[in-house]
Amino acid sequence: MTPATTTERHHRITVADGVALHAAVTGSGPAIVLLHGFPQTHLMWRHVAADLADDHTVIRPDLRGYGASDKPVDTDGTTYAKRAMAADVVALAAALGHDRFALAGHDRGALVAFRAGLDHPDRITHLAALDVLPTLDMWDVMHGVTAAVGFHLYLMAQPPGLPERMIAADPDAFFGHFLDTWTVDPGAIPADVRAAYLRACREAVPSIVADYRASAGIDVEHDRADLAAGNRLTMPVAVLQQDWGAALGFDAAALWSAWAPDLAHTTVSAGHFMAEEAPTEVADALRALLRR
Template sequence: MSPVIPGFAYHRVPVADGVTLNAAVGGSGPAVVLLHGFPQTHLMWRHVAADLAADHTVICPDLRGYGASDKPAEDGPGTYAKRTMAADVVALARQLGHERFALAGHDRGALVAFRAGLDHPEAITHLACLDVLPTLDMWDVMHGVSAAVGWHLYLMAQPAGVPEPMIAAVPDAFFGSFLDQWVKDPEAIPADVRAAYLAACREAIPSIVADYRASAGVDVAHDAADRDGGARLRMPVTVVQQDWGAALGYDATALWQAWADDLRHHTTTAGHFMAEEAPAEIVKRLRELLSR
């Protein structure tokens, strides 16, 4: 049996066009939605969710295309556009009775959260993004040999039919490599959770690739249109990330300030999987955000 978040109830919630999301829900109080990253599922939030559930309703979905959520076939660039996935999240919260909610995302989930903040400001009260840059900025800072850290971004940006069979030939080696390379404390991802992540990824190769492919196309177009139009995040925003700016030669705070009016930017010494490696630190940052 796959691990679950103890004490949370599991729901299958229809969100759009026949797509249903798997979501773990626990606690009571103001709603907080937590979105996972790659190559994970909602389980990455298990420690943080348990703490926040003491005084919040905490909703942890598997994103469209991941985990136990539906994985619609890619039917054009919009199927896995972050705009589409953000609309899923807003619909999920509303179906569960929450018109307004705080939103935190990690990695891919942070890109969905960023898009939700721009597209649905009436719904998002607070926004946290962990260890990403907005898609448009991410591609801008990737250059030269430093871009090797993001090699998977270029692989999964290729046309349908190219990356999928390559990944399917060695799925555990491919997805497991990120769990190994991006973590500083391997014990933060125990064997049963790691096995659950790999099993979920094996079953979702086409949709995971489609998610990444969208980030090299339609998501860039959406971000560029918003930047050109002066769109900004108007809610309180917290960003927590590794010091990628120092490593890759850019000012991460300045890039985020270009999007957010009320920004607090923090660096962490934890690895990429910070909600699992340093849950107390992430809880602290999220509670600081929720108090603003």
């Protein structure tokens, strides 16, 4: 696993409630924070970070509950709310000297970025979301047999106990399923990186489940409250995603436009792990966003 650049620095910073995040930092200049998705860590951004670090400070944390970051026990269903995870990111950036920054997230990280944009609009200059829908819209479009593609969403939404036991029985098979089936280019995730992802997931089953469970609970409540209040993403937003709409019967751009008036929506041919399968395309899209 080659670092993004030879100047990569690693930090461990306490952000809230005693929770410490691990973050890799490269480059210098205006800050952009890159948030990983499931079932990955900050490593997923290694290629994009190498590009952006030419003229930006690139901050790649492991989200709470993932990778080398702390994995607090969820006692009340709010520990892994995207609101808490977004506050982590804002505090991390501030601790590194960046009160305002651009923010991009993939998958779970995109949901954290979305919440950060709504909760902290004064801190987020630009926002990018890769291959995800806002939580409310995600649940609304999942119906019928096509919802089978999201079986893990329903499994991990169940009350504490059963999902954790089922996944822990064979975590490599569970997490490896997604690494294998969501990838168009199998070579995009080399063996050493795949092994690192699986090792990190084996060590984080309860916190990963808690993250997903929050998206069927407290995250829905927060998003519904914002929708009712008319809160929207006020910064320039870029969304890159596969053509889910064609498969599941919805207009992804329209769904995102309802939340983001200043939106650039792009459908890509890469698989779900697009930052690893098509890093140049992703980096170019982020640079285009930062120029808006």
